[in-house]
Amino acid sequence: MEGLQTVGSALLTLGLVAVAVVLSLYERLGLEKDIGVAVVRSFVQLAAIGYVIDFIFGLDNLGLVTLLLAGMVLFAAWTSARRAEEVPQAFLVAAVAVGVAAVATLGVLLTLGIVPPTARYLIPLGGMVIGNSMNAASLTMTRIRDDVAEQRPKVEAALALGATSRQAVSPILRTALQSALIPLIDATKTTGIIFLPGAMVGMIIAGADPLEAVRLQIVVLYMLLGSVSIAAILVGTLSYRSFFTPRHQLRTTPPEH
Amino acid sequence: MDRPKIEVRGLWYWAGGTEILKGVDAGMPGGEITAVVGPSGAGKSTLLRAINRLIEPSSGEVYLDGEPTGSLDPLELRRRVGMVFQIPALFGASVEEALLYGAHLSRKDADPGRLLEMVGLDISLAARDPQALSVGQQQRVSIARTLALEPEALLLDEPTSALDEAARLRIEELVRDLNVRLGLTMVFVSHDLAQVERVADRVVVLAKGKSMGSWDRADFFSGAGERARRFIAGRL
Numbered sequence: 001m002e003g004l005q006t007v008g009s010a011l012l013t014l015g016l017v018a019v020a021v022v023l024s025l026y027e028r029l030g031l032e033k034d035i036g037v038a039v040v041r042s043f044v045q046l047a048a049i050g051y052v053i054d055f056i057f058g059l060d061n062l063g064l065v066t067l068l069l070a071g072m073v074l075f076a077a078w079t080s081a082r083r084a085e086e087v088p089q090a091f092l093v094a095a096v097a098v099g100v101a102a103v104a105t106l107g108v109l110l111t112l113g114i115v116p117p118t119a120r121y122l123i124p125l126g127g128m129v130i131g132n133s134m135n136a137a138s139l140t141m142t143r144i145r146d147d148v149a150e151q152r153p154k155v156e157a158a159l160a161l162g163a164t165s166r167q168a169v170s171p172i173l174r175t176a177l178q179s180a181l182i183p184l185i186d187a188t189k190t191t192g193i194i195f196l197p198g199a200m201v202g203m204i205i206a207g208a209d210p211l212e213a214v215r216l217q218i219v220v221l222y223m224l225l226g227s228v229s230i231a232a233i234l235v236g237t238l239s240y241r242s243f244f245t246p247r248h249q250l251r252t253t254p255p256e257h
Numbered sequence: 258m259d260r261p262k263i264e265v266r267g268l269w270y271w272a273g274g275t276e277i278l279k280g281v282d283a284g285m286p287g288g289e290i291t292a293v294v295g296p297s298g299a300g301k302s303t304l305l306r307a308i309n310r311l312i313e314p315s316s317g318e319v320y321l322d323g324e325p326t327g328s329l330d331p332l333e334l335r336r337r338v339g340m341v342f343q344i345p346a347l348f349g350a351s352v353e354e355a356l357l358y359g360a361h362l363s364r365k366d367a368d369p370g371r372l373l374e375m376v377g378l379d380i381s382l383a384a385r386d387p388q389a390l391s392v393g394q395q396q397r398v399s400i401a402r403t404l405a406l407e408p409e410a411l412l413l414d415e416p417t418s419a420l421d422e423a424a425r426l427r428i429e430e431l432v433r434d435l436n437v438r439l440g441l442t443m444v445f446v447s448h449d450l451a452q453v454e455r456v457a458d459r460v461v462v463l464a465k466g467k468s469m470g471s472w473d474r475a476d477f478f479s480g481a482g483e484r485a486r487r488f489i490a491g492r493l
């Protein structure tokens with residue numbers, strides 16, 4: 001663990017960031033500012049969450065843990081809704097989807113006694129569930145929005161043949177769900193061969209038994225598959241409606257601005 | 258004149274702050290082919306979509322056999338009043354699947370062989386991939402899948418605009434043939450006056466979202482509708 005004990009030594013890794021900045025300048029990628037923002041934000045956000053988690057671990061109060069997780073869900077929904085602009089009620093849809101995914105998967109882990117009900121487990125696992133569900137929610141919403149706009153003639157043709165909104169949009173829903181789930185399924189398939197998941201790497205570096213790290217990682221992977229599926233399906237089911245009227249009509253100003 | 262099969266009264270439609278239809282009145286008699294003509298942006302396609310309620314009129318009403326369509330179940334209405342679009346969007350991996358899409362949704366029996374025969378296509382096409390057909394053939398399949406629902410009326414939104422000259426003439430012939438054989442009421446949007454003269458029994462003229470009147474084909478091309486015809490002929 002030597003070398004990782006002071007903030008100063010962590011800052012030495014900024015040298016590696018300098019490589020990215022130099023590359024951006026040299027190749028005129030115009031990303032220097034973004035890299036800077038990313039570096040500062042990640043430092044501030046991680047430091048802040050470190051103190052918050054440290055504080056909550058100290059109290060070990062389940063109420064506070066729940067509150068923190070709820071805050072994370074709302075922030076995830078806000079982020080996802082910003083990504084999926086022009087999708088009506090995107091915030092509400094994302095909040096419901098991410099919230100249900102988190103409650104369902106963490107609930108199962110707790111009920112089955114797979115993890116103990118302590119802040120040490122619930123906060124990092126919750127963070128992973130919420131983050132991945134958020135990505136799935138954003139992907140699903142933006143995909144549905146783009147495809148409904150692009151495939152308008154097909155949707156109209158189906159409606160004109162007596163299809164309900166749901167029936168008319170079902171091919172679009174299918175591809176949106178696939179695009180949200182496939183990256184995680186592929187990552188799960190190749191895990192351990194192509195990449196070692198972050199949580200496992202962290203545990204091993206921190207000195208945990210590798211087999212124990214693997215056990216937890218398997219729990220994490222299955223949990224993520226479950227929560228991402230729940231989030232994507234909920235987003236699909238809830239968000240397609242906003243593109244139609246209750247009388248099975250495509251909204252004429254395709255939800256844009 | 259008898260009560261028209263389809264009657265449009267005082268139809269307004271605005272979307273996104275733009276008025277697209279500004280009080281359209283028109284009647285489409287049963288068993289006839291009514292052409293809707295007008296310059297682009299006149300609201301022809303919008304009018305068609307208001308008839309089968311693919312869009313909701315902002316005010317005014319469309320009547321089917323005297324019944325306000327606003328009070329009908331929109332899915333049922335769309336089965337009674339079929340629609341064919343400019344671009345045939347066919348669903349499924351085979352022509353047969355594409356033909357039966359709407360019929361399956363409403364759990365109606367339909368014979369793909371008979372449907373193909375009705376639109377002048379060979380039954381051997383049933384197993385083919387619809388995307389492998391010519392656009393003209395695809396448009397026939399899209400007409401046939403609408404007929405599978407046994408509609409009382411058919412709306413055609415510039416159905417020949419994506420076709421070459423020969424295919425266009427064959428679709429026109431098919432439209433006339435179906436009108437005679439099935440007694441189907443048809444509403445045909447076109448911006449081609451020569452086509453209107455070949456196909457339509459009646460002509461409704463739209464300009465800038467307003468109806469300018471309607472005429473029998475003969476009147477429109479040589480009699481009382483002559484002025485309206487000249488007016489729009491310069492703007493198509």
